[in-house]
Amino acid sequence: MSTDGSRRRDVTVADVAKAAKVSKAQAARALGNYGAVSDDVRERVLAAAEELEYRPNELARSMNTGKSNTIGVVVGDIENPHFGLAMRGITDTAKKSGYNVILINTDEERAAEVDAVRVLLDKRVDGLIVAPASSLETSHLQQVRESGRPLVLLDRAATGVDVETFAVDMGSISYESTAHLIEAGHRRIAFVSTVRTDAPYVAGMKLDSSQISDRLDGIHRAFDDAGLPYPSDLIRLSAGDADSIRRITRELLGGPDPATAIIASDGLIALSVVEAIQESGLSIPDDVSFLMYDDFAWTRLTTPPLTVIAQPVYDMGIAAASALIRRIEGRKSTGPAPELVATLIRRGSIGAPKDAEVLSQAGG
């Protein structure tokens, strides 16, 4: 073996220069491919570099170019396929432009996010993509702006921070899908989300997640437009972990005036909700209708396949990364931002509510 396990001192430009019998400056130029270098020198330097297995130290390079070719990504939960897919869009795009990605998971904790942002800034990333845990407490994001480092938001907006945000228009898709449910006869439509809130839900309250606020607004508007009262007792936030979600689902379906349709705010929640529905011995859509956000492949596999609100998550990742990189490189937008629209994919989990059938039977 030519090497042992211990870390050997790295080969530097100086070493290469010495071996090629040229100055450090010339070696650096040949290696870095800048400035004027004669063919003779270039050849010798490159040969020496090859021979010594020279590898540039990107840290040193970054330090005086001020560019690290790295972007920082801060998400709430990489385990969630939603972010996994967005991440894929980001890394694919970053790689294409020669950037690397540092990923930090915050577990949706604002404190962790504040920390993450600071660490990334300290590491001198060239720009940041953040899916803010809170749309309200955004001072740390404002600080990023003030540091002058490019920032772009994913999934959720941040009030008071003037940056590009890549997310679908939740209000309109929520309106549309709620209208769809109302049209199917539903009046008792529940909404389950894990956004943490201090107090139980009351209409119009400010929420940490702009996404959820927008969705609730959409639901609200759909009810208003249909001239119907808004069943805000069925809005269940702070749903917590899987067990808690199952319990909430049972509550929603039990009681004197149960929900006839449930909207799950994301794929993870959906799993627990559907599970609880099945455990209760109820069937979709005969006993309860079901609608969820995010179109994961497995939603086609259940019986019945689930009606979902599909978001172009991968494209959102691409758009966010592209915009960020464009900004880092000081280029102007080459055109309008790509439209990121959510679509309602009707499969089999929405039907008429049970009481409606009873009514129509009674009526007929």
Next chain:
Amino acid sequence: MSTDGSRRRDVTVADVAKAAKVSKAQAARALGNYGAVSDDVRERVLAAAEELEYRPNELARSMNTGKSNTIGVVVGDIENPHFGLAMRGITDTAKKSGYNVILINTDEERAAEVDAVRVLLDKRVDGLIVAPASSLETSHLQQVRESGRPLVLLDRAATGVDVETFAVDMGSISYESTAHLIEAGHRRIAFVSTVRTDAPYVAGMKLDSSQISDRLDGIHRAFDDAGLPYPSDLIRLSAGDADSIRRITRELLGGPDPATAIIASDGLIALSVVEAIQESGLSIPDDVSFLMYDDFAWTRLTTPPLTVIAQPVYDMGIAAASALIRRIEGRKSTGPAPELVATLIRRGSIGAPKDAEVLSQAGG
């Protein structure tokens, strides 16, 4: 606004030192919390730092400590929840020890992996976690070893590279579950995987993925031990994309001597296989039995719930990251490596094969 959008020059120790009227060295000591500093100086420096909003440049710090507090992670597909979960284990563990994670996705391309490893080495990460796309072509991993930088493998082993590998023993779980299928009466057991191969499968051939090799070995052994012939025509590798997998599934289930059970090599493959089965109008487990690797939550939601081979993916991530960090910090292992065992979770997707029923009816 106190600041405009342009990148302002960063505040350095020198600036802080000047403001605190001490030498750069003293300021650095107070800030870096090392060496001897009088209370008076420390206070003044800290106050000045606060006032100027000083933030250390981690790049500069890394450069002369030789530590970046960063680990590189190279995986094939972060979109795959398997890796998403492992990633979660890695980032959680890294954060706890003060490390950050640079993630590179290779799309299971070896060339991209070679590149990824080189980039990370150039960025002077303190260590690497790699899920090798190929267990056979491993020279780039060998180079990591030779560079002296700590390396740890996830999910797949690499022949010829002597490093810790964190993966479950695929051979034994594959044996166990195949035996289970055989016992249920199955003889025509298909195995579908996306590992790329140059030639169609023949028993004992070397595969890029040690995981898949081990699984096939397990299947083989189970058949041997049962004194049965090994249906290697049902081993379908290089399965490709979703469409291709669906086509393969149809092939497997059509023809004169169809498979009576299908094993899907991972969650993504499983989706397409199950979909194809459903499209064919066949039902699980009456017409075909089904078994898959990875226990995702949605597998409990299908009808019937799917029998799976659960791997402790999150724990694998934790174990890999812990071991790597231990190695980076030169500490000895504090005990035996945690056991990473896969388990067969029997739910409802395995039944008796159809022809067996026919036979027994005919016999009875």
Next chain:
DNA sequence: CTTAGGATTGAGACCGGACTCACATCGATT
């Protein structure tokens, strides 16, 4: 045969911290 002007080249500054080293300072020791 000069000589202007571009191509090459090397010395050395610099990026922003960490760290060495020589030089105070100061209370405690004998």
Next chain:
DNA sequence: AATCGATGTGAGTCCGGTCTCAATCCTAAG
């Protein structure tokens, strides 16, 4: 009072590159 060890302190080097600047080398124009 002289000595000693333990702090404190600042000047300056170093990490490994990039980049400026002045000096040197050519080559073709005058």
